[in-house]
Amino acid sequence: MTSDSEGTGAPRKTSRGSTGGSIERGDGLPDGRRVRGEARRRLILNTAVDVFGEQGFRGSSLREIARRVGISEAGLLHHFGSKAALLSATIEERDRRDRERRAENEAAGATFTETMRAQVARNAAAPGLVGLHVVVSAEATDPSHPAHEVFRERYRSLRHQDDELFRACIDSGALREDVDPTAMGQIASAVMDGLQLQWLLDPDNVDMVALFDQFLALLTVPQPADPTPLAPPETS
Numbered sequence: 001m002t003s004d005s006e007g008t009g010a011p012r013k014t015s016r017g018s019t020g021g022s023i024e025r026g027d028g029l030p031d032g033r034r035v036r037g038e039a040r041r042r043l044i045l046n047t048a049v050d051v052f053g054e055q056g057f058r059g060s061s062l063r064e065i066a067r068r069v070g071i072s073e074a075g076l077l078h079h080f081g082s083k084a085a086l087l088s089a090t091i092e093e094r095d096r097r098d099r100e101r102r103a104e105n106e107a108a109g110a111t112f113t114e115t116m117r118a119q120v121a122r123n124a125a126a127p128g129l130v131g132l133h134v135v136v137s138a139e140a141t142d143p144s145h146p147a148h149e150v151f152r153e154r155y156r157s158l159r160h161q162d163d164e165l166f167r168a169c170i171d172s173g174a175l176r177e178d179v180d181p182t183a184m185g186q187i188a189s190a191v192m193d194g195l196q197l198q199w200l201l202d203p204d205n206v207d208m209v210a211l212f213d214q215f216l217a218l219l220t221v222p223q224p225a226d227p228t229p230l231a232p233p234e235t236s
Contacts, residue, residue: 041079044069048090049097049129056128057087057135087136088147094129095154098122112165113174113216116188120212123196127203130196137193159186175219184219191215 044065051065062083066076080086101122102115110118123130140151166181191212199208 037079040069040071044076044079044086045089045093048086049093052090052128052132053126054128057132062086082146084136084139084146087132088140088150091129091133091136092150092154094133111174112162112169113220116216117209117213120192120195120209123192124199124208127200131200134193134197134200155189158189161185162188173221176221179219188215 047065047068051061051068055061055064062073062076066073069076077083077086080089098119102119105115105118106112136147137151139145140147142148160182162185163181166175166179166184169175170177170179170181195206195208195211199206
């Protein structure tokens with residue numbers, strides 16, 4: 001590796017063996033090729049979310065993603081290392097978008113249970129992405145699968161990310177007080193995953209949104225009905 005040119009701030013070239021021939025700038029600015037690579041990776045992920053949402057997960061999907069991005073299938077996989085890595089990265093991108101939408105809904109005043117309902121409704125509108133998630137997560141149960149660690153960490157995060165929100169719902173009387181807030185994240189994600197699988201198998205007879213509403217109803221404290229006001233006495 002060569003050293004920086006003294007006092008010039010000139011770019012420092014690194015050896016191909018250590019960095020694949022990239023150029024590190026000595027002026028603190030980003031490496032142009034790295035920036036372009038990240039931009040291309042972001043374009044691929046955005047396109048993959050769209051294509052999988054439209055077409056589902058099948059052989060032609062990768063070709064369509066490559067066509068829209070304007071590169072070959074080999075070039076597509078070059079940015080992620082493998083097909084499995086691209087698929088898991090697509091699911092991570094979908095999760096990132098879902099977190100953004102949830103934050104927007106919360107900022108607009110939506111309750112916690114309303115954000116969960118909205119999540120299920122979004123899933124129902126994107127069967128291709130749901131199918132991708134179901135297939136890849138099932139395959140990733142094999143410890144040797146490239147996405148095994150990604151999915152294990154994903155579910156570990158989901159288990160307790162909303163503990164405080166569930167606890168707040170219980171304290172406010174919105175959810176039953178005998179519900180364990182530290183278990184609800186895992187239970188809710190398990191219900192969502194199970195409903196997604198049944199919905200994909202039999203979409204005409206499985207209403208995923210309505211069934212998730214039934215699940216939430218089991219946890220909700222029934223609100224007393226407003227008493228019917230008495231009619232005013234008749235006057236003569």
